[in-house]
Amino acid sequence: EVQLVESGGGLVQPGGSLRLSCAASGFTFSDNYMNWVRQAPGKGLEWVGRIRNKGGRYITEYAASVEGRFIISRDDSKNSLFLQMNSLKTEDTAVYYCARDFYYKSDYWGQGTLVTVSS
């Protein structure tokens, strides 16, 4: 069974940093591209970024809203995905989901972790 479990969310002040993790199991993590998607309270879904696999040279892609502030990485030896969030803004407050990327779609999602940016 595919499982994705996010962790690391919490309350952080504007300008601060936070690192989210996503633990994957039930599939060959190293084979897959992985996405981060977020959802602000009461709002819709927003794609944050993606990291390719080793064959894709671990290339990362980001939404314009987080480019230069967020960094996606992965540790295939630990089946783990990460999202380093720097220079956080109040508008980054959201539930952050990791999701497996599979041929132009996200077919499995974690349950999400809440990040609140507030003073």
Added chain:
Amino acid sequence: EIVLTQSPGTLSLSPGERATLSCWASQSISSSYLAWYQQKPGQAPRLLIYGASTRATGIPDRFSGSGSGTDFTLTISRLEPEDSAVYYCQRYGTSLPTYTFGQGTKLEIK
């Protein structure tokens, strides 16, 4: 940047009826790149349809997708109370942003 516009914003129907949800793209997109998701309150999104018309694993055949170019449709026949949710269309792009979501359609079952 391609924008996806969903309509209606909210849809209120009775059990047993048919729901028709629309997703319009500001530019033509490949059908291979269009997916639909269902999100219930407090839950993560769930993949329903990909490639515009292929049901994901475990999705009942009451859910169907169609369309091409700029106009795509998600149809839910024989509505059940459990179909109450927000439905999002999503487009994959070969240039940034890699993925774009529509703003969602909220389906209420009376």
